Amino acid sequence: MDTKRKLEILADAAKYDASCASSGAARKDSTGSKGVGSTGGSGICHSYTPDGRCVSLLKVLMTNACLYDCHYCINRRSSNVTRARFTPEEVVKLTLDFYKRNYIEGLFLSSGIIRSADYTMELVIEVARKLREEHQFRGYIHLKTIPEASQALIALAGRYADRISINVELPSQQSLDTLAPEKNLARTEEAMGHIREKIDERHAEKRGPDTPKPAPFATGQSTQMLVGADASTDAVILGCADKLYTVHRLRRVYYSAFSPIPEPSAILPLKAPPLIREHRLYQADWLLRFYDFKVEEIASAAEPNLDLALDPKLSWALRNRERFPVDVNRAPREMLLRIPGLGVRNVERIVSARRFTRLRLADLLQLRLQLKKLMPFIITVDHHPARMGLDSDSLRARFLPPPEQIELDFEAPPKPAASDFSSVRSGEL
Amino acid sequence: MRTIVIEPDYEAWRNSARRLLAEGVPPDEVLWSEDAQEASLFTGEDPHVEPVTGNPIKVPPAFLDMARSAAAHTDTRRWGMLYRVLWRLTLGGERHLLSMATDGDVREIQNWCKAVGRDIHKMHAFVRFRLVGVNADTGREQFVAWFEPDYRIVRLSASFFRKRFAGMDWSILTNYECAHWDGMQIHFTAGVPRGSAPNQDALDDLWRTYYQNIFNPARVKISAMQSEMPKKYWKNLPEAPLIAGLIAQSAGRVKGMLETPERPAKSAPKNEYLKMLHDMNRSEPPENKKPPQP
Numbered sequence: 001m002d003t004k005r006k007l008e009i010l011a012d013a014a015k016y017d018a019s020c021a022s023s024g025a026a027r028k029d030s031t032g033s034k035g036v037g038s039t040g041g042s043g044i045c046h047s048y049t050p051d052g053r054c055v056s057l058l059k060v061l062m063t064n065a066c067l068y069d070c071h072y073c074i075n076r077r078s079s080n081v082t083r084a085r086f087t088p089e090e091v092v093k094l095t096l097d098f099y100k101r102n103y104i105e106g107l108f109l110s111s112g113i114i115r116s117a118d119y120t121m122e123l124v125i126e127v128a129r130k131l132r133e134e135h136q137f138r139g140y141i142h143l144k145t146i147p148e149a150s151q152a153l154i155a156l157a158g159r160y161a162d163r164i165s166i167n168v169e170l171p172s173q174q175s176l177d178t179l180a181p182e183k184n185l186a187r188t189e190e191a192m193g194h195i196r197e198k199i200d201e202r203h204a205e206k207r208g209p210d211t212p213k214p215a216p217f218a219t220g221q222s223t224q225m226l227v228g229a230d231a232s233t234d235a236v237i238l239g240c241a242d243k244l245y246t247v248h249r250l251r252r253v254y255y256s257a258f259s260p261i262p263e264p265s266a267i268l269p270l271k272a273p274p275l276i277r278e279h280r281l282y283q284a285d286w287l288l289r290f291y292d293f294k295v296e297e298i299a300s301a302a303e304p305n306l307d308l309a310l311d312p313k314l315s316w317a318l319r320n321r322e323r324f325p326v327d328v329n330r331a332p333r334e335m336l337l338r339i340p341g342l343g344v345r346n347v348e349r350i351v352s353a354r355r356f357t358r359l360r361l362a363d364l365l366q367l368r369l370q371l372k373k374l375m376p377f378i379i380t381v382d383h384h385p386a387r388m389g390l391d392s393d394s395l396r397a398r399f400l401p402p403p404e405q406i407e408l409d410f411e412a413p414p415k416p417a418a419s420d421f422s423s424v425r426s427g428e429l
Numbered sequence: 430m431r432t433i434v435i436e437p438d439y440e441a442w443r444n445s446a447r448r449l450l451a452e453g454v455p456p457d458e459v460l461w462s463e464d465a466q467e468a469s470l471f472t473g474e475d476p477h478v479e480p481v482t483g484n485p486i487k488v489p490p491a492f493l494d495m496a497r498s499a500a501a502h503t504d505t506r507r508w509g510m511l512y513r514v515l516w517r518l519t520l521g522g523e524r525h526l527l528s529m530a531t532d533g534d535v536r537e538i539q540n541w542c543k544a545v546g547r548d549i550h551k552m553h554a555f556v557r558f559r560l561v562g563v564n565a566d567t568g569r570e571q572f573v574a575w576f577e578p579d580y581r582i583v584r585l586s587a588s589f590f591r592k593r594f595a596g597m598d599w600s601i602l603t604n605y606e607c608a609h610w611d612g613m614q615i616h617f618t619a620g621v622p623r624g625s626a627p628n629q630d631a632l633d634d635l636w637r638t639y640y641q642n643i644f645n646p647a648r649v650k651i652s653a654m655q656s657e658m659p660k661k662y663w664k665n666l667p668e669a670p671l672i673a674g675l676i677a678q679s680a681g682r683v684k685g686m687l688e689t690p691e692r693p694a695k696s697a698p699k700n701e702y703l704k705m706l707h708d709m710n711r712s713e714p715p716e717n718k719k720p721p722q723p
Contacts (some may be wrong), residue, residue: 037593
């Protein structure tokens with residue numbers, strides 16, 4: 001089988017991993033070397049495919065042969081796909097050739113699990129080692145790790161990689177038992193804990209004078225959760241994400257709508273991917289990380305799923321109307337962050353400007369804010385919304401999109417509003 | 430009214446602005462022009478710039494960064510606007526002006542900076558190098574790329590390419606200016622027409638293979654793609670000709686998946702590691718098996 005045919009199979013097999021980040025790496029570049037590569041700036045998306053996802057890294061599997069039987073996965077052992085396996089040299093050459101043409105930021109290498117966790121990890125690590133040591137490659141490397149792999153191999157993976165990741169895939173052991181019988185949430189979290197220790201150790205700001213500098217290690221770890229393959233509610237998914245952010249300090253949790261795959265499993269019937277739900281989860285994730293929201297405020301036991309029609313911040317505001325209107329000239333930053341339609345950057349601009357001026361609606365227009373969305377929730381020098389407006393039953397209706405299908409129909413996908421896409425990549429509100 | 434004719438770059442503007450400020454010339458008494466002929470229609474004054482002596486004028490470093498970036502924009506009003514904000518920051522006594530994103534002048538400059546920044550980012554992303562040969566003396570591979578930026582950003586983006594591609598020789602050609610790296614230094618030459626750069630590479634085919642196989646036909650979001658990769662870039666991207674076909678085939682491909690008979694689970698093969706995993710999973714303490722409470 002030639003490299004081109006292998007690339008077809010092993011890229012196709014890798015596409016269900018949503019992670020594409022190439023940011024957050026330590027600063028390094030090829031200055032003074034015979035090699036190529038740089039990291040440490042903002043991530044760069046070198047292309048976009050018609051699924052709206054960015055192409056940043058060469059994302060391939062080492063092999064799509066796999067011992068595991070995860071029913072959402074095209075590569076599970078029960079699937080009848082054509083199997084292929086790259087040699088380390090092939091992946092190295094593809095990475096370098098693509099990188100030199102500026103097609104990519106680096107390599108995202110994962111693999112089906114063959115023989116054992118350690119055997120598979122060794123295959124993956126060998127590619128990274130060759131790139132770094134034999135070719136002085138300084139570009140971005142993301143390696144997928146296996147929770148059951150030995151500590152020594154995870155340390156070695158982290159030595160070569162900028163980011164390492166283990167996919168949680170589903171937020172509860174009960175779901176894993178049904179759909180991914182080889183996977184175990186407790187062992188995954190344990191492995192994440194060990195990785196966190198290594199990251200902390202390596203990147204600690206203060207180190208004792210006698211403490212030797214620890215071995216190089218990746219700057220961050222991430223994970224992915226599938227959405228819509230099991231019955232988990234958004235509250236369970238976000239609760240799991242929140243735990244991973246706080247306990248194991250993950251850089252990113254990716255949410256991937258379970259989408260139809262070739263070779264479907266009898267245990268997991270195919271259906272339309274819940275793309276809007278995935279989008280709302282990204283918005284909620286942003287609220288947890290940058291807006292100081294708690295999971296219970298976004299998805300509670302009483303209402304465990306996000307409103308698909310409205311963004312989660314607006315939903316929260318409509319459920320907590322007594323907190324509004326907020327005076328943008330006086331309110332603390334934490335409260336400004338809670339105003340629907342106001343993002344982190346504009347909150348900073350407002351806090352900075354109001355030290356010198358009393359803000360009016362015209363000032364907010366200069367910031368290109370959507371006044372229509374903001375006005376019911378804010379007070380400015382020249383604007384005091386009528387309390388009645390906030391209390392009225394029609395306020396929610398005012399923000400609802402015009403009636404349309406929410407569930408995606410493959411025959412005739414509805415056209416989502418442009419505003420749905422401004423944040424679709426990053427999830428930023 | 431005084432007319433200042435400058436080369437359209439940051440250094441020229443800075444020199445003139447420094448002199449005007451030292452002389453205390455208010456912004457509404459200056460007409461800025463990039464074109465000597467056009468300027469002479471309005472005034473007969475000599476645009477000769479005297480070197481400036483005396484106390485250096487202090488401005489926030491953030492303003493210089495903004496000015497450098499805005500200078501790369503093509504809006505002809507930028508020189509006058511930059512001088513007006515410089516004036517307001519210094520002689521005008523509004524030292525906090527840059528903290529006021531609500532100010533119309535600041536906002537205008539920030540918008541130019543944003544457009545220039547986006548153009549630079551897209552250049553970092555969408556430049557495509559083509560291998561043209563190997564230097565017989567040094568053994569270094571030589572690459573050439575063609576790019577069509579909206580603004581004058583070749584110099585602003587060159588250091589990124591130098592750091593990233595130190596180990597290869599490269600040239601980036603644009604219609605107004607070209608950058609070249611030979612492993613030792615970067616130098617700039619005048620712009621060239623499109624035909625000067627090769628428009629394909631032997632690797633493009635493999636890259637297209639990757640592009641079409643990493644695409645997931647079950648989640649088509651065309652406007653999301655186009656907002657980040659506008660059509661104006663497509664003509665120089667080797668993968669772009671595939672887009673229409675991938676979109677056209679996607680519905681049929683998904684239909685095929687939905688109509689595929691579901692496959693039953695296969696029993697586990699004989700494998701020591703798998704057996705160990707299954708044993709470990711069975712011996713998990715029961716409390717770990719409970720579903721989490723939301």
